[in-house]
Amino acid sequence: MRGTVPVPDLVERARSGDPRAVARLITLVEDDAPQLREIAAALAPVTGQARVVGLTGAPGVGKSTTTSALVAALRQRGERVGVLAVDPSSPFTGGAILGDRVRMQEHATDPGVYIRSMSSRGNLGGLAAATPQAVRILDAAGCDTVLVETVGVGQAEVAVASLADTTLVLTAPGLGDAIQAVKAGILEIADVFVVNKADRDGADAAARDLRGMLALARREPYEWRPPVLRCVAARGEGIDEVVEALDKHRAHLAEHGELARRRAARAAAEIQAIALASLSRRIAPHASDVLADRVVTGALDPYAAADELLRTLH
């Protein structure tokens, strides 16, 4: 499939479930291609159906294994599933190292599953803008659930939370104490907690610590108390309960008007990210190098330099 296929054709093919059209569209948004705006315009009226689930946690908790087990469970009940594995943390290499993607191989030949990795390619702003568009493409392709898996602790999770209807935070025994988890701002974004590798020592303690923290935390305005579940994703144990919790949260959101609020907040964040990315492209990169030299020597302070830089905006 060439780059010359017109966007309306691509979107039409993607809507009929053609995986190559889906892949091509995601590549175009990831590459910030000239067709991006046309794609966004074509997608707008045909999306908004999919449930978006964010899945995040520190390295080593078993995110990919858990994602794979969730995909299997959702497929079992006949859902079409999209998976976006977003790696915002490797801006220098120009590509995610997908060593653990092999865990997703079991779904690679299933026509009801789309799997795609996205990395920042040196442009975090670009990734922030492209990911919601990729979600829309999977939505348009008829996915009932889109799982967005993110590597990392910190800003990445916050980005996932702003993208998802429901955010699942995964943890595992032996990854540092509960205070460390709270430090990462996790309590605020988690709708469902899952302790993976629950057959290992320390799983009880991890679950207990999380419950203790949650008991102290402020109640959500829409009165949802994040459950703390346990699973052994590698053996599929406890996964049905996780799916059930995701369903429950989604129903609760809809009942309390929170789904609409979250989606509006998500759209607002998306619009702002696009606007800021567009502004930053308008800042002359050469100007900032010249100014940087003057800041290094102490001849200019960075705020005065920023003022000069903004005068290069065209």
Next chain:
Amino acid sequence: MRGTVPVPDLVERARSGDPRAVARLITLVEDDAPQLREIAAALAPVTGQARVVGLTGAPGVGKSTTTSALVAALRQRGERVGVLAVDPSSPFTGGAILGDRVRMQEHATDPGVYIRSMSSRGNLGGLAAATPQAVRILDAAGCDTVLVETVGVGQAEVAVASLADTTLVLTAPGLGDAIQAVKAGILEIADVFVVNKADRDGADAAARDLRGMLALARREPYEWRPPVLRCVAARGEGIDEVVEALDKHRAHLAEHGELARRRAARAAAEIQAIALASLSRRIAPHASDVLADRVVTGALDPYAAADELLRTLH
């Protein structure tokens, strides 16, 4: 000390080592106070002496304990030391949870050590802009070394790397395999690797895996091969070797002209961050809410919405 103390006086006091003046100045930059530009202008000509060391790693590797041990070692040879513990990962709570700050208490009464935690207070852009200013304040206060410790894996480390002359990446046995570490983009930013808790099972394997990865990685343009060291920070074991590696890297940077290059890149990133933060303040927040509703219903795509938003720039 009141907010009415004139900035030149505050900077003068900070330069003479008054810890209250240092604290007050950092608060002002953290709060994005009206005096911020005046402070930046006063600092520009009197800074650029301190060595800036970034220290980062996943939750649970022992960052605070290691920072504390490094402070002790640097103090032993008579350096003045500044510590900035930056927490970019908790944008919702409005304050870092500083449970592990207690590990730094041993230095709290040492007049040769400044310790300060900085959190994002809901404004990541603000933190990105304030942290380099806080480094400058500690530099002006006569710190020979400023240690910038960051929580988190991912963008936070990248931010540290762009701020530091030398970036130390800390790991520990049992925190997931080496591929996970690489996924987090760590290979690209680390100048020195340290396996902490090296008395535990798996320390050999962790060090070996890192060395294997490094052997495969591209060589740095300035021919530095990041060493992989081991320590038990809680007992101070191996810390002298870590300090030695930091010194060596710094000398190597200077020899190869890389220090100047890094500092220029750092200044350029800082200028751009300030410019973007200033632009984002000029985007009307109300406008993006109205536009978001139209994006949710599919009436407008987010790129078209961003165009409309940018028309509100004044």
